[in-house]
Amino acid sequence: MQQPINETKIVMSDPTALGVFGLAMVTFVAASAKMGWTSGVAYIIPWALFLGSAAQIWASMVDFKKNNYFGSIVLGAYGLFWIAVAMHWAISLGWLGAIGDKADPKQLAFACIGYFIFSIFIMIAAFEANKVFAAILVLINVLLPSLALSILGINAPLFGALAAWSELGISLLGFYAAGAVFLNNFFGRTVLSLGAPLGLIAKGPAPASKPQIVKVAA
Numbered sequence: 001m002q003q004p005i006n007e008t009k010i011v012m013s014d015p016t017a018l019g020v021f022g023l024a025m026v027t028f029v030a031a032s033a034k035m036g037w038t039s040g041v042a043y044i045i046p047w048a049l050f051l052g053s054a055a056q057i058w059a060s061m062v063d064f065k066k067n068n069y070f071g072s073i074v075l076g077a078y079g080l081f082w083i084a085v086a087m088h089w090a091i092s093l094g095w096l097g098a099i100g101d102k103a104d105p106k107q108l109a110f111a112c113i114g115y116f117i118f119s120i121f122i123m124i125a126a127f128e129a130n131k132v133f134a135a136i137l138v139l140i141n142v143l144l145p146s147l148a149l150s151i152l153g154i155n156a157p158l159f160g161a162l163a164a165w166s167e168l169g170i171s172l173l174g175f176y177a178a179g180a181v182f183l184n185n186f187f188g189r190t191v192l193s194l195g196a197p198l199g200l201i202a203k204g205p206a207p208a209s210k211p212q213i214v215k216v217a218a
Contacts, residue, residue, distance in 0.1 A: 019079075025047060041092075
């Protein structure tokens, strides 16, 4: 007699609140330096590694398992960004040894431009997620080019201020989004609204075109 096969299914909770909280925390701490409330980046590195990086990447891995395409790609991409930024800061501080005279910290500006290009695509998708995520991505797309131009020394006071205020806005919206996702999932209903998608681009396959009828003369 064939023995019955028992299958174990592991159900994982939605990790979005943790991932977005990680983004909110690291941008809040980093914004404190840009706003002039604090100075230096040495003590930002732990927050970049554990909240900006580890929390978002772990949430991304769970979203991959849950087949959440948006969350897995977005949280993973920005989690990796913060690892790279933390390493940039650590190298600039000499934590990994002398860097010599050929190191150019302006290379971070080109990394920001690259992430800005990818973030444009993410922003388009965020418009069809919810309004809060859309607003966060709009601010990210203000932060990244502003940060790049500031690093390159192009009108640094203006773009430095834009980078500071946009990063602070990202953190505050991120705290709200993390809290809303957490409460809405916990209570099983909408406690704090994230706003409906804009509905500009329909999801799903493109509608099939009607077949053309070609008349052939007898």
